[in-house]
Amino acid sequence: MARFPEQPLSDLEAQMQRDDPRFAHALETGRPYRPRKYRHGSAWLLLAISLTTFIAGVVAGQGLLIAAGLVLAGVAGHLLDRRQPFARRRVHPRKL
Template structure:
């Protein structure tokens, strides 16, 4: 972490380190990775597993597998939602 004369820049840097330390380290090294909001590999993997479980539940006519597949698909859809961060901070005080 570099020291800045402007306290606002130091505040922005510390906020970035708290929010996404992996991105902040990569940015400091000159090779930035995608910010956390754009890393959705786990969500796509969860969706693939959900569809596999749902398909197996339909093939075997097993209600519990169908229900589990639907729940997992709902979780994956929530993770893939681009407005998820906006909705989770709805009740927080406005930023200046």
């Protein structure tokens, strides 16, 4: 049986604990829980609010409500994106 070094596994565990503590705790206790990048409840609610704001702006003829609805839809679309935010991506330099 092959032996693996413990250091990379403990590093991976620490990174998961930092990134999503609820998911890490669920793995420790054996109760499954969705990772953070698949939880979209607040984004769907914001999308519904933005659609309502946009429709109200069109019906009332108010450009400010239309613009607010479009901005909220953009924010909701950003929250629904499953990819990690750009600031959290790690760049690993190549070893020569």
